[in-house]
Amino acid sequence: GTDKLYVPVEQIDLVMKYVGSEGKEPKIYKLGGTDWKKVKKKVQSSVQDIADDLIKLYAEREAAVGYAYSPDGDLQKDFETSFAYQETDDQLRSIHEIKKDMERPRPMDRLLCGDVGYGKTEVAIRAAFKAIADGKQVAFLVPTTILAQQHHETLRERFQDYPINIGLLNRFRSKKQQTETIKGLKAGTIDIVVGTHRLLSKDIVYRDLGLLIIDEEQRFGVTHKEKIKKLKTNVDVLTLTATPIPRTLHMSMLGVRDLSVIETPPENRFPVQTYVMEYNGSLVREAIERELARDGQVYYLYNRVEDIERKAEEISMLVPDA
Structure with missing residues (x-):
């Protein structure tokens, strides 16, 4: 109605902007009524249900037994020294954390955050190499066809001196090329496959999938995420993102997902400068x-x-x- 509620200035931090679904007018409840309490209770219980489901899922993952990779061999060291650039400290730390996860029997679920161009891909490639060296297959899931092409090129360049077969699945590939790649995945002749959500189709069967790398997970839709979850049950998962989504960030803070962050820009790379001003x-x-x-x-x-x-x-x- 016309009721007013006064808030003392020193408690202004308790006043928050209303966050609700887009374009919907928030319903306003009478001061002193019980309606608001009821709504809060309802929301709270549904939030708890979601939380329970999540914790259950992650508890299953904790208890699940994945594959424990063997420690780095000479091949891995050779491969890493062939990197054309100087790694940043954050890159080296992230690589170390990821490898430690891979060597444990528990399936890895790690989120790697870092700005565009900070070298997340190289970290992922080293993890992929480690998996392939142990005879496992790697799936590299990306949101767009163009990104799939780009990653495919990068992988070909990085793996050129090694007997590693790389497959590519996106809509630019002919039917014949796709069939060959799918056959190769099933037979185990393809070591690493890069692809869009085509990788989540029912007809894709891996002979021995060991590592799933997901680029920019927040750009996949809900149904794709469900399929990703099914793939995830006992393989190691590395998610790359330049824009950490608050929910996943929270989960990493709570230790439900492990988090590696690359904050140092590569050499000769200046920080991005943003100015907001009137048109002039x-x-x-x-x-x-x-x-x-x-x-x-x-x-x-x-x-x-x-x-x-x-x-x-x-x-x-x-x-x-x-």
């Missing part, structure tokens, strides 16, 4: 010119399709040399 033509010009002066490229994001051509003209008038 001369600033845009200055920013673009500075980027062109170092032979760089600029990406201008504009979200109104109807006058995007006019925007392009405006920019070309600002920077005629571009």
Whole structure:
């Protein structure tokens, strides 16, 4: 109604922004009524149910017996020294944590966070190599076709001196290529497969899957996540992400999932700088010119399709040399 509730300034931290489902008006309850209490109770019990399910799932994982990998051999050391760049301390620490997990009989469930270009892929590749060296197969699950192509190229480059067969499954592959890859996975002739959610199809059977690497898990839908969960039961899982989702982050904090973080940028890599300001033509010009002066490229994001051509003209008038 017209009731007011006054909050003392020193308790302003107790006032929080309402978070609810998008576009729905929150229902407001009468002060002093019991309705709000009932709603809170209901929500609490359903949250507990979800929590129970999660804890059960993770308890099963803890008790599950996976495969304990053997310690690093000379092959692994050779492979790691062939890396063209200097590893950062965080990279080395993450690699060490992941290997320690893989050598334990409990299935690994580790989240590897790090910004784009901070070297998560190399960490994942080393884990994959360790799995393959022990005769296991590796599945590398990515959200988009383009990413699958990119990772496939990277893997081919990194594994070129080793007898490792790499498969690729996405919609750019012909029917024949896909059938061959699927056959190879079943027979065990393919050691590592990179693919989109095509990897989660029913017709994919692994001879001996040992490690599942998931890139940007939050970009898969709910049904895909269910299928991923089924794959996960007793294989080691490494999830890579540049944007840790709060829920998964919490789980890592609670120790339900293990967490490795890469915070150090590689050499010669500057931190990303973000400015938020009102639109200003001369600033845009200055920013673009500075980027062109170092032979760089600029990406201008504009979200109104109807006058995007006019925007392009405006920019070309600002920077005629571009």
